[in-house]
Amino acid sequence: MAGPSIDPALYRPRDIVPVRRALISVSDKSGLLPLAQALAAAGVEIVSTGGSAALLRDAGLTVADVSEITGFPESLGGRVKTLHPSVHAGLLADLRLEDHEAQLDDLGILPFELVVVNLYPFIETVASGATGDAVVEQIDIGGPAMVRASAKNYANVAIVVSPASYDTIIEAIGQGGTSLGQRRELAARAFAHTADYDRAVAAWFAEETLSLDGELPQHLTIKAERLETLRYGENSHQRAAIYSRVGGHGIAQATQLQGKEMSYNNYVDADAALRAAFDMVKPAVAIIKHANPCGIATASAHALDPIASAHLRAHECDPVSAFGGVIAANRTVTLKMAENLRDIFTEVIVAPDFEPEALEVFRLKKNLRVLRLPADWQQERMDVRLVSGGLLLQDADRFPAEIESLVDGWELVTGEMPDDSEKTNLAFAWKACRAVKSNAIVLAQASATVGIGMGQVNRVDSCRLAVERAGARAAGSVAASDAFFPFADGAQVLIDAGITTIIQPGGSVRDQEVIDAAREAGVTMFFTGERHFFH
Numbered sequence: 001m002a003g004p005s006i007d008p009a010l011y012r013p014r015d016i017v018p019v020r021r022a023l024i025s026v027s028d029k030s031g032l033l034p035l036a037q038a039l040a041a042a043g044v045e046i047v048s049t050g051g052s053a054a055l056l057r058d059a060g061l062t063v064a065d066v067s068e069i070t071g072f073p074e075s076l077g078g079r080v081k082t083l084h085p086s087v088h089a090g091l092l093a094d095l096r097l098e099d100h101e102a103q104l105d106d107l108g109i110l111p112f113e114l115v116v117v118n119l120y121p122f123i124e125t126v127a128s129g130a131t132g133d134a135v136v137e138q139i140d141i142g143g144p145a146m147v148r149a150s151a152k153n154y155a156n157v158a159i160v161v162s163p164a165s166y167d168t169i170i171e172a173i174g175q176g177g178t179s180l181g182q183r184r185e186l187a188a189r190a191f192a193h194t195a196d197y198d199r200a201v202a203a204w205f206a207e208e209t210l211s212l213d214g215e216l217p218q219h220l221t222i223k224a225e226r227l228e229t230l231r232y233g234e235n236s237h238q239r240a241a242i243y244s245r246v247g248g249h250g251i252a253q254a255t256q257l258q259g260k261e262m263s264y265n266n267y268v269d270a271d272a273a274l275r276a277a278f279d280m281v282k283p284a285v286a287i288i289k290h291a292n293p294c295g296i297a298t299a300s301a302h303a304l305d306p307i308a309s310a311h312l313r314a315h316e317c318d319p320v321s322a323f324g325g326v327i328a329a330n331r332t333v334t335l336k337m338a339e340n341l342r343d344i345f346t347e348v349i350v351a352p353d354f355e356p357e358a359l360e361v362f363r364l365k366k367n368l369r370v371l372r373l374p375a376d377w378q379q380e381r382m383d384v385r386l387v388s389g390g391l392l393l394q395d396a397d398r399f400p401a402e403i404e405s406l407v408d409g410w411e412l413v414t415g416e417m418p419d420d421s422e423k424t425n426l427a428f429a430w431k432a433c434r435a436v437k438s439n440a441i442v443l444a445q446a447s448a449t450v451g452i453g454m455g456q457v458n459r460v461d462s463c464r465l466a467v468e469r470a471g472a473r474a475a476g477s478v479a480a481s482d483a484f485f486p487f488a489d490g491a492q493v494l495i496d497a498g499i500t501t502i503i504q505p506g507g508s509v510r511d512q513e514v515i516d517a518a519r520e521a522g523v524t525m526f527f528t529g530e531r532h533f534f535h
Contacts, residue, residue, distance in 0.1 A: 273328030415524025
């Protein structure tokens with residue numbers, strides 16, 4: 001339905017609008033008092049609500065409650081207070097029109113020339129980890145209605161949604177009023193403010209709907225703000241920047257404690273390292289080069305310093321590739337781990353925290369980038385990837401914490417069921433395999449990688465690469481494959497290297513050939529029934 005139509009000839013020009021009456025209702029009260037004092041000094045009538053009114057009265061200012069204007073008390077726990085014609089007619093009356101001015105007079109309603117409103121802290125509430133009704137109660141209704149009404153009527157009303165604009169308003173009041181250009185600019189900011197707010201609410205509901213019924217959202221809204229411009233992207237001729245997604249808790253929100261500025265590739269590798277290290281429940285370290293692991297390990301069984309042990313074991317997988325790598329630890333980095341890194345060139349290390357003594361050691365490596373994860377860091381529930389003309393959305397490929405128990409649910413297609421300690425190694429290998437780009441083959445012993453084959457265009461080459469990297473350590477290790485073996489040739493490469501156990505999803509039309517090859521060699525083989533491609 002179209003809005004009302006008014007003859008443009010009826011509009012009377014209006015540029016400078018003196019402020020005689022102001023409506024104030026804010027959640028963020030920073031900087032409010034100096035603004036209100038300037039309004040009071042200029043003889044402006046102040047109308048306010050709840051906590052805002054209380055703050056101003058405590059400062060000795062005269063304030064009228066909204067309920068005095070509406071003749072209706074705040075109700076329903078504050079859900080209803082400004083939704084009333086006495087408020088919105090005062091916001092929407094276009095005083096360039098004689099008819100609007102006459103109607104206000106007939107109704108006994110006074111107009112507002114200034115509205116200062118910011119909204120309930122919905123985004124901050126979601127970021128705090130709140131859920132359910134605690135979040136719903138922070139969805140502002142009256143606030144956005146006032147902001148949008150005032151912004152629509154910018155010809156007559158100045159709408160302020162941020163304390164950053166207070167000084168400009170104070171200056172304008174001292175000069176006799178706000179200008180049309182100022183009010184138009186404030187209106188643009190206001191509509192952007194409510195649009196961002198609505199996007200955040202829509203995104204939260206989409207997440208909640210996903211949690212409740214498993215359906216992917218019909219509409220997807222992603223809001224992000226630029227944190228900083230990077231020197232360049234993957235290559236020096238590409239522009240790049242890092243953005244923080246509203247409500248995000250990941251590598252983009254990490255605090256850099258020291259070192260050179262992060263590069264585009266540093267961020268990509270650091271995120272990949274987190275993906276690998278935090279899949280593990282036990283103390284673990286992942287070393288990444290070009291978004292692929294060159295070593296993943298958990299601590300040895302009786303290590304005095306578990307995270308330092310995990311790092312050494314990960315480094316031993318491929319010391320050559322670890323040069324210039326990016327490291328993630330899923331526990332606080334200790335002095336011992338820092339000392340182990342003293343003579344190893346490393347680009348980035350990221351962890352939940354660092355012992356003060358470890359940071360002292362790192363300060364000697366001035367170019368080393370040291371990142372502390374946010375306290376509320378969490379792995380993402382969904383993966384989003386841009387493609388030309390759109391984007392792809394999928395559930396994040398994550399493992400349950402109790403994956404060791406899942407080994408008992410795998411299908412043992414040949415060989416004998418291993419003991420509990422070997423089951424732990426099998427679970428580790430399967431987890432580590434998920435962090436490797438397809439086609440992925442991981443060789444592991446005692447919950448540490450000893451050989452990794454990644455990113456090859458056929459599985460046989462990945463098997464050969466993993467065995468070559470492992471060398472003599474391949475004998476007696478277990479192998480995990482992120483997808484089935486289409487032929488027995490890849491599995492035969494592993495068998496010939498002395499692998500004791502092979503873990504794979506199964507599902508090939510030639511599964512029986514692969515099983516027969518393993519059985520003939522006395523190699524145990526499990527089918528997991530689930531693949532873990534990572535492109």
